[in-house]
Amino acid sequence: MAENRIRVDARGIACPGPITELVKAYRNAKNGDIIEVLATDPGFKPDVEAWIKRTGNQLLELKEEGGIYIAVIKVTAKK
Amino acid sequence: MATKKRVVVIGGGAGGALLANNLPLEEFDVTVIDRSPYHYYWPWLLYVAFKGSKRPMKKEIRELLKPGVSFIQAGAQSVDLNNRKVVLENGKTLEYDYLVIATGSRPTYSQIGGHKKVVERYGDYHSSEENARRVWNAINSLKQGTFAVIVGGDPYRCPPSPLEGVFLAEEFFRARGLRDKVKIVFAVPYPRPYPAEPMNEVVEPILRERGIEYITFFTLDRIDEEKKVAVSMEGEELKYDVLVVIPPHVGTDMKIAPEDVLTQDRFIQADKYTNNIKGFDDAFVIGDASAVPVAKTGVTAHLQAGVVARRLQGEDARNSGRTNCPFDLGYGLGTFVISDYNNPVVKLPPSRFSHLAKIAFAASYWDMIRYPELWNPIFEAYFEATEPAKLGRIYV
Numbered sequence: 001m002a003e004n005r006i007r008v009d010a011r012g013i014a015c016p017g018p019i020t021e022l023v024k025a026y027r028n029a030k031n032g033d034i035i036e037v038l039a040t041d042p043g044f045k046p047d048v049e050a051w052i053k054r055t056g057n058q059l060l061e062l063k064e065e066g067g068i069y070i071a072v073i074k075v076t077a078k079k
Numbered sequence: 080m081a082t083k084k085r086v087v088v089i090g091g092g093a094g095g096a097l098l099a100n101n102l103p104l105e106e107f108d109v110t111v112i113d114r115s116p117y118h119y120y121w122p123w124l125l126y127v128a129f130k131g132s133k134r135p136m137k138k139e140i141r142e143l144l145k146p147g148v149s150f151i152q153a154g155a156q157s158v159d160l161n162n163r164k165v166v167l168e169n170g171k172t173l174e175y176d177y178l179v180i181a182t183g184s185r186p187t188y189s190q191i192g193g194h195k196k197v198v199e200r201y202g203d204y205h206s207s208e209e210n211a212r213r214v215w216n217a218i219n220s221l222k223q224g225t226f227a228v229i230v231g232g233d234p235y236r237c238p239p240s241p242l243e244g245v246f247l248a249e250e251f252f253r254a255r256g257l258r259d260k261v262k263i264v265f266a267v268p269y270p271r272p273y274p275a276e277p278m279n280e281v282v283e284p285i286l287r288e289r290g291i292e293y294i295t296f297f298t299l300d301r302i303d304e305e306k307k308v309a310v311s312m313e314g315e316e317l318k319y320d321v322l323v324v325i326p327p328h329v330g331t332d333m334k335i336a337p338e339d340v341l342t343q344d345r346f347i348q349a350d351k352y353t354n355n356i357k358g359f360d361d362a363f364v365i366g367d368a369s370a371v372p373v374a375k376t377g378v379t380a381h382l383q384a385g386v387v388a389r390r391l392q393g394e395d396a397r398n399s400g401r402t403n404c405p406f407d408l409g410y411g412l413g414t415f416v417i418s419d420y421n422n423p424v425v426k427l428p429p430s431r432f433s434h435l436a437k438i439a440f441a442a443s444y445w446d447m448i449r450y451p452e453l454w455n456p457i458f459e460a461y462f463e464a465t466e467p468a469k470l471g472r473i474y475v
């Protein structure tokens with residue numbers, strides 16, 4: 001199966017918050033897909049970490065570059 | 080006299096009607112197109128669903144527009160941004176000098192298995208008066224068991240609206256003396272009941288205080304109405320007796336050329352400061368139809384309409400990304416979700432004043448759409464006094 005890469009730009013979203021954009025991408029993704037999210041809200045980092053822990057998907061990368069958070073997630077937990 | 084510039088506005092809802100009424104007719108020839116003859120005040124669905132309100136929530140678009148603004152009741156089928164043309168469902172073609180798309184957003188029921196059946200049975204409060212009425216009937220017939228509200232997916236109109244429904248439902252069951260027999264459960268795909276942390280700090284304690292259960296990280300996948308169970312994408316189950324799902328929304332149903340201005344879920348990409356559709360200086364998108372990083376609320380549509388009206392008149396007006404979503408907390412209390420592009424959400428404590436401000440807003444809504452010249456200064460003063468940068472220093 002071809003790996004599908006989904007890019008999500010959640011920069012600048014304060015209300016309701018960047019986590020909502022990740023959740024939206026996750027809904028439409030299949031196991032094996034990669035989701036890459038860009039965000040500026042500092043709350044995004046702990047939220048992604050908590051989300052990964054609870055849903056059981058895989059975090060490939062989480063870094064900050066010049067005020068921009070980049071999370072790369074592999075979807076693995078869908079039943 | 081120079082010929083007037085032709086402005087075509089697609090959608091006569093909160094954003095479109097206000098924009099049209101803000102343009103000077105000496106300078107512009109303004110035409111509003113809407114498929115529906117009515118403009119709906121959508122926030123009222125909440126009070127139809129949870130208070131059984133019978134107050135009218137729609138008005139004829141024609142009556143809301145200033146004399147001199149043309150109205151065509153027809154669906155717009157396609158937009159050709161390169162050739163400045165709009166084709167209507169009735170076959171007519173309109174040409175424009177400036178285009179403003181304000182077609183809002185609409186719920187979709189195809190992303191979640193079994194969703195349609197659930198809406199037919201218990202209704203929802205993000206689609207129509209009829210469905211909101213179904214919610215009212217469903218909560219009135221529930222004498223014991225579990226009442227569940229699940230956020231089905233993003234985006235949806237008005238980020239506080241899922242919790243507003245939960246708070247009003249709790250108040251309803253308590254008033255009926257059924258609170259010890261009806262369990263209330265709220266499920267969200269987020270790490271906390273309200274996705275933005277500062278506002279969550281206001282509402283989460285209220286949920287606990289009122290004995291409302293909540294489940295986080297619940298990404299709704301399918302609903303089995305026979306077994307009365309909702310299942311998450313990771314296989315977690317939630318049993319219910321009455322279920323209201325906040326439906327995920329999608330963008331426009333029009334064909335748009337070039338297609339790459341649309342996101343996957345059909346929202347239109349635009350500059351977040353000017354509302355110019357990506358790559359076009361003569362076309363704009365405002366309100367819920369746009370893919371800009373700000374909540375889908377009427378206040379946003381309102382502010383963007385003001386910015387675009389001023390830009391069309393040659394001013395360099397820009398959006399601040401301001402949100403101001405009123406949040407009904409039940410029992411006559413309320414708050415507002417206030418933020419902008421540069422400032423995170425403010426932690427604004429619950430008050431009676433905020434609730435009354437929401438009700439006052441609802442009461443003046445039609446007047447605000449019809450007479451922007453009277454209301455603009457009031458809004459400007461309000462928004463200035465409540466800038467998140469200022470409030471942030473008071474409420475931390």
Ligand SMILES: Cc1cc2nc3c(=O)[nH]c(=O)nc-3n(C[C@H](O)[C@H](O)[C@H](O)COP(=O)(O)OP(=O)(O)OC[C@H]3O[C@@H](n4cnc5c(N)ncnc54)[C@H](O)[C@@H]3O)c2cc1C
Nearest residue numbers: 090092093094114121122155182183237366367376377378
């Ligand atoms: C339960 C609930 C509570 C809410 N509470 C609040 C609140 O307290 N405060 C707040 O600010 N906002 C609130 N909102 C959100 C608010 O109602 C919307 O954000 C607002 O209506 C958006 O305005 P709009 O002009 O973008 O779209 P709309 O008002 O939806 O208008 C879009 C118009 O476009 C027309 N249209 C669509 N497609 C076509 C087409 N192809 N051709 C012709 N016409 C077309 C439609 O018929 C419609 O009239 C709430 C919403 C809900 C559902």
